Amino acid sequence: MQIAVTRGDSRVTPIDPAQFDDFDFHDGDRLAVLPAREAAKLPVTWGDRHVEISPGRAIRVPEQWKLFDFRTFRIPVHLITLTGAGPETLDLIGGAHLRNYENQMGLFPGMNFVDVGCGIGRDAFQLMDYLSPEGRYLGIDVTRDSIVWCQRHITPRDPRFSFHHFDAVNELYNPFGRRRTSDFRLPLPDASVDRIGLASVFTHLLEDEVLHYMREFRRVLKPDGRVHASFFLYSQAALQAARSAGTTAWAATFLHRLSKGVYANDPAYPRGAVAYDEETMRRLMQEAGLATDRPFVKGAWSGLFGDEAEEGQDAVILRRA
Ligand SMILES: C[S@@+](CC[C@H](N)C(=O)[O-])C[C@H]1O[C@@H](n2cnc3c(N)ncnc32)[C@H](O)[C@@H]1O
Known part of the structure; x- marks a missing residue:
């Protein structure tokens, strides 16, 4: 070829x-x-x-x-398009992610930050100005082309930033992936990480994959570490609101049940958009040894929360239980 x-x-x-x-x-x-x-x-x-x-x-x-x-x-x-948005919003959305992280889990310049599902480094660009010389960033993704680009263009300019590819299968992002997400350990020692961000990543993962990552977060988080993970919170009220007031470019129906409390929007590409109900998200965090101290962050995607929405998707802030 x-x-x-x-x-x-x-x-x-x-x-x-x-x-x-x-x-x-x-x-x-x-x-x-x-x-x-x-x-x-x-x-x-x-x-x-x-x-x-x-x-x-x-x-x-x-x-x-x-x-x-x-x-x-x-x-x-x-590669920018894979974030779900275009070049014109790269700075705007990256900046919003950082503000949400700052407001909802807190950040500090000397932190050790892990960006799971980092894509083309939308949040890494923002953190370049924020991290102190002691701060460190690790980006992980299954999209090899994005990781190769970040390794070749970001790391040489700023060695505080490193990137790592997981060749885990995802029918949209890595269709030739040879292994499963649960085959990969985060390349980090136990209790070494201050903050973990997942911006629109649980929205593309199945239940066993979310649980695996949560268990890994439990392992690598420092005792006062935090995780910010955005996701779609499934409820009948949210889906009803989405029909008239939804803000997604695609129709968010989540009609296809993948497992108890886990729903896909498109059965042909289940990982294209996955939603979790509250009970399931709480059960997964408990099974992984994680906990949360605040109600889920209210997302704007369904329109359910109107002006009270805090960011685009719903989100959970996790700590070690
Ligand atoms: C909607 S994009 C968001 C990218 C980035 N967080 C941002 O906001 O710019 C979802 C990302 O999750 C990545 N992804 C999908 N499955 C993954 C997995 N199992 N582990 C790590 N990353 C994954 C995709 O490759 C893609 O880069």
């Missing part, structure tokens, strides 16, 4: 998929996986075609390579 690159009116020599990470794509290059008949069999998510190069190494090939200039970085737009 090869990747054809068209720049302006001319075709650049086709590249081997193994060269993809190192190839100097230009803003505006158009990409096509060849031969087309083979390419048609490959999974496509968010318009990107997934090509497996070797076990544990798959790439996302967008139809067009576009770059967004942001704070001296040039970020591939197709």
